[in-house]
Amino acid sequence: MQRGGSAPRLSNSQVKLLATLEKSSNSARKDMLKNGDEKLVKTLIECVKILINSRNKLSDAQFSALRRRSEDIQRIISPTVSLAKKKTVLQKGGFLPLLLGLPIIKTLAGSILGGLFKK
Secondary structure, three states: OOOOOOOOOOOHHHHHHHHHHHHOOHHHHHHHHHHOOHHHHHHHHHHHHHHHHOOOOOOHHHHHHHHHOHHHHHHHHOOOOOHHHHHHHHOOOOHHHHHHHOHHHHHHHHHHHOOOOOO
């Protein structure tokens, strides 16, 4: 992952996973995470890392929602926490929709797929 200059990019397969997650219902999203492979979890971890390293402005509501989940964010990016525990944190209510709804993730993904996230 790069710092500073150019923005980090997600691969096409990672963006497709995010697009599928974003368009899914809550129950389908939960099933995908529960039965998902390591690739899905690592993609979401990468999104959290991108969010932390980005310098984009967040609204007050987005910032306070992330601040309430700061312990979860620390667990997700910690190299000492197992993937199984990270997967459990990602399944917590409200975290994944918050992450997928943030503008930085949509910008990175949209730049690859040309506006797939636009509704």
